[in-house]
Amino acid sequence: MISGRCAACKNQRRKCPSDCIFSPYFPPNDPQRYLTVHRIYGGSNVGRMLQKTPPYVRARAADCLYYEAQCRIEDPVYGCFGIISQLVQQIHNTQSELTKTQAQINILEFQTPQVEMNSSIEQFQASWFE
Numbered sequence: 001m002i003s004g005r006c007a008a009c010k011n012q013r014r015k016c017p018s019d020c021i022f023s024p025y026f027p028p029n030d031p032q033r034y035l036t037v038h039r040i041y042g043g044s045n046v047g048r049m050l051q052k053t054p055p056y057v058r059a060r061a062a063d064c065l066y067y068e069a070q071c072r073i074e075d076p077v078y079g080c081f082g083i084i085s086q087l088v089q090q091i092h093n094t095q096s097e098l099t100k101t102q103a104q105i106n107i108l109e110f111q112t113p114q115v116e117m118n119s120s121i122e123q124f125q126a127s128w129f130e
């Protein structure tokens, strides 16, 4: 059960009002979540961002702020951009490998006439029953 002040109000040592903007997204049982966004953006900026965000997307906004703040702490230079760059590089490498593999398949198909391949398969299958 979650009770008492939210993590933000607890950190700021103030009373947590019933309409606290932080309360739904920064519960008291996860103080690290608030400390992470507070460290990167500042508590009042996080509060302002949440207030300017429509209520139906605030939970996702809070999750994004937390994730991006974590990334920025782990990689102060690139943050989330570092992860995005790695993923783009992986996609590029995989596309390159796929193109090479498709080219090799095309070469093998060109070198091996279909009739010859079919007769090889039939000979192989016939050998099963001998």
Ligand SMILES: [Zn+2]
Residues within 6 Å of the ligand: 005, 006, 007, 008, 009, 010, 015, 016, 017, 020, 021, 022, 023
């Ligand atoms: Zn609060």
